[in-house]
Structures are given as structure tokens and as C-alpha cells.
Amino acid sequence: MDSPYTPQKAHKFTFGLWTLGNPGRDPFGEPTRKGYSPVEMVEALADTGAYGVNFHDNDLVPFGSSAQEQDRIVSEFKQALQRTGIAVPMATTNLFSQPVFKDGAFTSNDPGVRAFAYQKVLRSMDLGKEFGAETYVFWGGREGAEVDASKEADVAVSRMRDAINFFVEYSEDQGYGYKFALEAKPNEPRGDIYLPTTGAMLGFIATLDKPHLVGVNPEVAHEQISGLNFYHAVAQAFDAGKLFHIDLNGQKPGRFDQDLRFGQEDAKNAFFLVRLLEGKGYNGPRHFDAHALRTSDHADVLAFAKGCMRSYLILKEKAAQFDADPEVREIFAQIHAGDAGLESYLTGFTKDKATALKSRAFDPAALAAKPLPYERLDQRVFDILMGVA
Numbered sequence: 171m172d173s174p175y176t177p178q179k180a181h182k183f184t185f186g187l188w189t190l191g192n193p194g195r196d197p198f199g200e201p202t203r204k205g206y207s208p209v210e211m212v213e214a215l216a217d218t219g220a221y222g223v224n225f226h227d228n229d230l231v232p233f234g235s236s237a238q239e240q241d242r243i244v245s246e247f248k249q250a251l252q253r254t255g256i257a258v259p260m261a262t263t264n265l266f267s268q269p270v271f272k273d274g275a276f277t278s279n280d281p282g283v284r285a286f287a288y289q290k291v292l293r294s295m296d297l298g299k300e301f302g303a304e305t306y307v308f309w310g311g312r313e314g315a316e317v318d319a320s321k322e323a324d325v326a327v328s329r330m331r332d333a334i335n336f337f338v339e340y341s342e343d344q345g346y347g348y349k350f351a352l353e354a355k356p357n358e359p360r361g362d363i364y365l366p367t368t369g370a371m372l373g374f375i376a377t378l379d380k381p382h383l384v385g386v387n388p389e390v391a392h393e394q395i396s397g398l399n400f401y402h403a404v405a406q407a408f409d410a411g412k413l414f415h416i417d418l419n420g421q422k423p424g425r426f427d428q429d430l431r432f433g434q435e436d437a438k439n440a441f442f443l444v445r446l447l448e449g450k451g452y453n454g455p456r457h458f459d460a461h462a463l464r465t466s467d468h469a470d471v472l473a474f475a476k477g478c479m480r481s482y483l484i485l486k487e488k489a490a491q492f493d494a495d496p497e498v499r500e501i502f503a504q505i506h507a508g509d510a511g512l513e514s515y516l517t518g519f520t521k522d523k524a525t526a527l528k529s530r531a532f533d534p535a536a537l538a539a540k541p542l543p544y545e546r547l548d549q550r551v552f553d554i555l556m557g558v559a
């Protein structure tokens with residue numbers, strides 16, 4: 171019988187072709203293994219219960235391929251998807267690997283580079299639609315600077331706006347119906363990347379022509395590099411109705427982009443994240459944007475992929491256990507207690523409510539005296555995570 175940790179398609183676990191495809195290269199060393207090819211990856215994932223794969227244009231069709239090569243690759247890949255029932259829910263464009271994008275794509279000072287980037291995105295949106303992708307991600311890896319004299323940061327942001335507005339209209343004009351998800355990162359590969367956090371992206375989206383079609387794709391590692399609380403960033407995006415996609419992985423704060431297996435670091439933050447996603451009704455893909463360690467061989471890469479999904483499902487079970495735990499419920503009852511009659515004063519301004527609040531006599535000392543046993547509560551989180559009943 172399947173255990174609760176066995177992935178099912180309904181869990182909507184997805185992986186980028188660049189994840190299992192990663193050959194174990196890093197800035198200091200050569201590849202250590204042969205990465206999974208797109209077809210190999212689809213076949214390997216199909217046996218694990220994963221739902222889908224996502225890709226950049228050039229993960230599937232190498233940069234510079236002829237139209238004939240593209241047709242052959244696309245048709246082989248489509249056959250693999252049909253054989254296995256693996257879906258392609260998201261697509262994106264590689265605007266960072268080629269030398270032409272060394273100083274940015276949409277934010278380049280050169281209109282020729284920007285126009286080439288637009289062409290690449292338009293073609294890549296067509297490619298994604300061929301596979302039924304519904305979400306289109308933008309990660310502006312090279313949209314940044316090391317030398318601030320080289321580009322004006324406000325001009326860079328307005329060029330980003332022009333680009334996203336253009337692609338939203340293209341999607342509408344073609345009847346593609348994409349939803350767009352913007353992914354922030356504070357640095358790497360640039361010294362500083364524009365729009366560095368999920369919060370910055372949310373502010374930017376409000377300035378677009380059709381903000382309802384654009385949300386965010388927060389990544390665990392990218393917020394934690396900045397030392398931010400990923401669970402908080404995702405909660406804000408969810409509250410705003412903007413959590414269109416999510417990149418799950420593991421990361422120690424303050425380091426280079428590690429893209430570790432989901433759950434490998436900071437199990438407590440991952441726990442609150444999974445509790446949010448599962449408890450509040452997020453229904454998009456659970457996408458793993460992570461790489462196996464450089465020490466992994468081909469078989470261990472598959473163990474890494476299974477581990478991402480298993481850890482997610484273990485945390486899902488732990489979240490349910492936490493919410494049903496009698497001691498947790500008792501503490502919740504205590505810390506959420508208060509004068510419920512006041513709630514109606516706290517939403518929906520009226521003159522009467524303001525007047526009543528201004529004249530009401532409060533007892534701040536009594537309010538401050540209520541016990542908040544957060545040591546006990548957090549110990550309970552720890553015990554449950556460690557499997558100590």
C-alpha cells in the first residue's frame with residue numbers, strides 16, 4: 171500500500187529540466203556527471219509520482235538549433251510526455267547564459283540586445299504553449315549591475331515594466347491565456363539584481379498595465395540569501411492573491427545560491443511554509459528548483475528528486491499533526507483568547523467606531539499580563555518535527 175509519503179500526481183510536484191539535468195558543474199569545477207536529458211528525465215520522474223516538468227527554451231532546444239533540429243526535439247519530447255503522462259505546467263526563457271545578455275536582457279542599454287531578448291521570449295512563449303504551459307516565469311538573472319554608473323536603476327525598472335507589459339499583451343493577443351510569475355533574487359550572477367525580493371516584485375506588479383495577470387514565483391533560496399523569512403514572504407504573496415507559482419529548495423542564509431534539496435536546511439521554516447501552502451488552499455504546482463549535490467552520481471540524482479517530494483509530504487503530515495495536537499490546541503486557545511466583541515471595531519472604518527475607540531477605557535496592564543507561553547509552543551513544534559510524541 172502507498173504510504174502518505176508516496177507522491178501522487180494530485181500533489182502537483184514538478185521539476186525544471188535544468189534540475190535533474192544539472193551535470194554537477196559549479197563556478198570552480200567541471201561537470202562531475204552526465205545530467206539527465208529531457209527525455210530521460212521525464213521517464214525517470216514518471217515512475218516517482220511526479221506531476222510535471224518545466225523548462226527554459228534552451229533546456230529543451232539548445233541555443234542556435236536549426237528549425238529542423240527544433241522540430242525533431244519537440245516531437246521526441248512530446249512523445250515522451252504522452253508515453254508517461256507527465257505535464258508541462260510552466261515555461262520560461264533563458265535570458266542569462268549567452269554572452270549577448272552579459273549586461274542584461276530587458277535592462278540592457280542597447281536596444282538591439284533588448285529587441286533580441288523580446289524575440290527570444292516571444293518564440294519561447296509559443297514553444298511553451300505547444301506543450302500546454304499555463305504559467306510563464308520571468309527570472310531576470312542578468313538584470314542587474316556591478317557598476318551603478320553603467321545603468322540608471324529607475325530606467326532599468328521602467329524597461330522591465332515595458333517588457334512585461336509587452337508579453338502580457340502578446341499572450342492576450344494570441345489567446346494564450348498565460349499567467350505570469352516574476353521571480354526575485356538579490357544577487358548572483360550579478361552583483362546586485364534589480365527588484366531583489368518578492369516584496370519588491372509585489373510593489374512592481376502594481377505598476378503594470380494588467381496587474382491581475384501577473385504574480386510572483388518566490389524561491390526559498392533567493393529570500394534566504396537576503397536573510398529574510400521565506401514563509402513570511404510567501405504568506406504576503408498569498409494574501410495578495412499573487413502566489414502564482416513557487417520554487418522550493420534548501421538554503422543556508424548569507425551564502426551563494428545553494429539550491430539544495432527541499433528540507434535539507436531550516437526544517438522549521440520549511441514546515442511553516444508547507445503548513446501555509448497546504449492549510450490555506452494554494453493549488454498551483456509545488457515546483458522544486460534545486461540541484462543534487464556535485465558529489466551525486468546519476469542514481470543519487472534520482473534519490474535527490476524523490477527526497478524533495480518525500481520531505482514535502484513528511485512536512486505536510488507534521489503540519490496536520492501539529493494542528494490536531496491537544497497541547498498545541500490548548501495553547502492556541504489561550505493565546506487567541508480576548509474580548510471578541512472588539513473585533514468588529516477593527517475592520518471597516520466608521521466615524522462611530524473611531525469615536526468609540528477614542529473614548530473607551532482600556533487596561534493596558536491587564537492586557538500585558540496575559541500569559542504567552544511561546545517557549546512551550548515552540549518546543550512542541552520541535553518535538554513534533556523530531557518525531558518525539
Ligand code: GLT
Pocket residue numbers: 188226262263307308309353389417459
Ligand atoms: C535558474 C535560476 C532559478 C530560476 C530559473 C528560471 S533559472 O536556474 O537559478 O532560480 O528559477 O529562470
Ligand code: MN
Pocket residue numbers: 309353389417459
Ligand atoms: Mn528559481
Ligand code: MN
Pocket residue numbers: 389391392427428429459
Ligand atoms: Mn536558486
